[in-house]
Amino acid sequence: MKQTELVFIPLPIIGHLSPTVEMAKLLTQRDPRFSITIFIMKFPFGSIDSMTTDSDSIRFVTLPPVEISSGATTPGPFISEFIKAQTLLVRDAVHELTRSNSVRLAGFVIDVMCTHMIDVADEFGVPSYLFSTSSAASLGFLSHLQFLHDYEGLNLDEFKDSDAELQVPSFANSVPGKVFPPMIFDKELGGAAGHMYDMRRLRQAKGVMVNTFIDLESHAIQSFSSSKIPPVYPVGPILNTQMGYGGDQQDASAIMSWLDDQPPSSVVFLCFGSIGSFGADQIKEIAYGLERSGHRFLWSLRQPPPKGKVAFPRDYENIEEVLPEGFLHRTARIGKVIGWAPQVAVLAHSAVGGFVSHCGWNSLLESIWYGVPVAAWPIYAEQQINAFQMVKDLGLAVEIKIDYNKDNNYIVNAHEIENGLKNLMSINSEVRKKMNEMQQMSRRAMIDGGSSHSFLGHFIEDMMTNIS
Secondary structure, three states, X not given: OOEEEEEEEOOOOHHHHHHHHHXXXXXXXXXXXXXXXXXXXXXXXXXXXXXXXXXXXXXXXXXXXXXXXXXXXXXXXXXXXXXXXXXXXXXXXXXXXXXXXXXEEEEEEEEOOOHHHHHHHHHOOOOEEEEEOOOHHHHHHHHHHHHHHHHHOXXXXXXXXXXXXXXXXXXXXXXXXXXXXXXXXXXXXXXXXXXXXXXXXXXXXXXXXXXXXXXXXXXXXXXXXXXXXXXXXXXXXXXXXXXXXXXXXXXXXXXXXHHHOXXXXXXXXEEOOOOOOOOHHHHHHHHHHHHHHOOEEEEEOXXXXXXXXXXXXXXXXXXXXXXXXXXXXXXXXXXXXXXXXXXXXXXXXXXXXXXXXXXXXXXXXXXXXXXOOEEEOOOOOOHHHHHHHHHHHOOOEEEOOXXXXXXXXXXXXXXXXXXXXXHHOXXXXXXXXXXXXXXXXXXXXXXXXXXXXXXXHHHHHHHHHHHO
16 A cells, blocks of 8 residues: 655744644644655754654655855845755655655645745645644734735835734734834845745645644634635644753753742743843843842843854853842842753743743743743744734733834833733733633644644545545
């Protein structure tokens, strides 16, 4: 009997790759007819060299590196050119994969930022499905911008740092320009061109799987029914909830041991993602805000890369150098400042009662899964509109600064941070109540008969219809 083979092509950044691998696991567990090959591209801005999984139905193929003749010093303008350059490598790898008569290629599952790969799927005569690791609302936002830009002459620059609002079908409230993703205005980062291209290509896909669930984003998902977007399958929350620490085991053990000694729901966890970091002035304001709030805290503090260098933040060699004098001593009984953090394990711990987050979509889904209220402090990518959605549309977060833009050199002061922390940790808040309810809904979505379980079944039926 022939294998039904799917090719997965993720963007090679951990925030995209991790949910893609979990999506592949979910599919092979649900339907043993599938085997999946995941192609790993070697991204020069911090490459992921290898991936593993316990599943015999999933394998990884690392593509050879490609030289790109680009002078880009930031990932933005580089990505489209980089993905396009991978198409020949992917085509050759798929040829090799399908040489066996026992393999029946069913289709490609492509990251929504890798839409050049639709051309490769077309060469093999199989359908392309896209996988969005971001929210349905942000997908609808970018799709709507592309439509307005292409057909109604929308000038995006009118919304830069502006209170002017735009009605977007995937959002319940009008979206102010000051929470538009900063990258779409940044000409050095390629502006909106790459996203416009991906949204045009999205309309050529057979369907779009989104890492979300109906109860969380009912408004956004329903908005797609009146658009020209292909069928949308909300199949999440797709998370890696394994408690493997992935970083330094000794550091992780010390962190978890400290949490074990704290009262239930008493700790504020501050963590700003794999790329998030702040300058010295902002770090001091965070420290003062934490100290004045009086709340217990666990703070993941990372050192920014050198100015002008494209790299991920790293741990400080001497963390005291960037903190106010005496801060660690004064807060020793209530707080712990760390570098890298095992985020999933921390959010799952009963001592954690609030999460100050950059509002990356994976982090928000994790906070929902574990029922931890969020204080929104977005930094980059689509995080500003994620924060706007969580605070204004969904009521699942409080605000620290949802229109924060690092490039404007704005410093969020200690008073703003203190107020945000106090609102976050309020025991009887409406946000905490809503988050507890959404936690239960997220878990129901994934079980047999749940909404996401059913949508995944619809996706499988559609996929199998194409090859029957």
